Amino acid sequence: MKRKWMFTFILLIVGFMVAVQYNTVQQPEERDTRDLWAIRNELAKERKLHSELLTEVRELDKTLGKYNSSEGENAGRALADTLHGLRQQAGMIDQSGPGILIDVVPSEESMAFGTPLHEVSPELLTRFVNDVNRFKGIDMEIDGKRVTALSAIRDINGETTVNGLPVSLPPFQIKILSADLGSSEKLYNFLQSSSILDDFYLDDFVLEISQPETNVTINGRIDKFENRFLKELPKEG
Structure with a gap:
């Protein structure tokens, strides 16, 4: 009797797995139906964003380099330049x-x-x-x-x-x-x-x-x- 219940339980598990697999095959994930030009445009946007981020990273590295190589009065000038740039980005000064x-x-x-x-x-x-x-x-x-x-x-x-x-x-x-x-x-x-x-x-x-x-x-x-x-x-x- 015990073996019979175990056999039934195993069949239930196998049947459940087969049903899940069949449902997945019958209902695949939504495919990307965009045409080639739409994908190209999306890729161009991502490349542009990547380029802008790299530019920002270079500017930050440049600013960090100024701080590391500056001492005394030069360090204060580098800090003042950074502050001026931030105020300009924030729109706090006339242009x-x-x-x-x-x-x-x-x-x-x-x-x-x-x-x-x-x-x-x-x-x-x-x-x-x-x-x-x-x-x-x-x-x-x-x-x-x-x-x-x-x-x-x-x-x-x-x-x-x-x-x-x-x-x-x-x-x-x-x-x-x-x-x-x-x-x-x-x-x-x-x-x-x-x-x-x-x-x-x-x-x-x-x-x-x-x-x-x-x-x-x-x-x-x-x-x-x-x-x-x-x-x-x-x-x-």
Whole structure:
């Protein structure tokens, strides 16, 4: 009797394993159905990201090398240079360079029909920023508010805000700096053919984009960052 139960138990296990294997064969994992060009594009994006990370690593190694080879006054200068670079990345200092000016104004149709003036929605501004951020090495200002990777565009009490500061009703201006004049021209051409123009028009706004200029100035952030994690070490006696 005992052998009979053991034999039955073994058959149950074997049957369960066969059923699982059959189910796996009948229902394979979802296959990648993308075509060759889609895979190439994905690979190109990953290579670009890899290149950017390598560039950042080289810059950090270079900075570390400065600290290791510096003494006294030179070490202080290296630290000051690093601090200046970080403040620049955080958008805390004014900057000038080649760029374009974009005036956000109400559309002529909305004014002709007497449509009440309203704010640009946070969603539309965010879509615009994401479109522009396809270009690397840019700095942006929206209605006098500096936009960085840490900036928040959201609705606060019914007002569209950037970094917690309200954005004016149109008309207002957007400034975008590029690394050089050629990059500004590429951005200008991209925006001229971008669907973002239609998105603004559907919301009763028009983007008037200037020709690239050689000298555009944008302001640094006026709000201060909240330091929640870094602590100053006590000075050695």
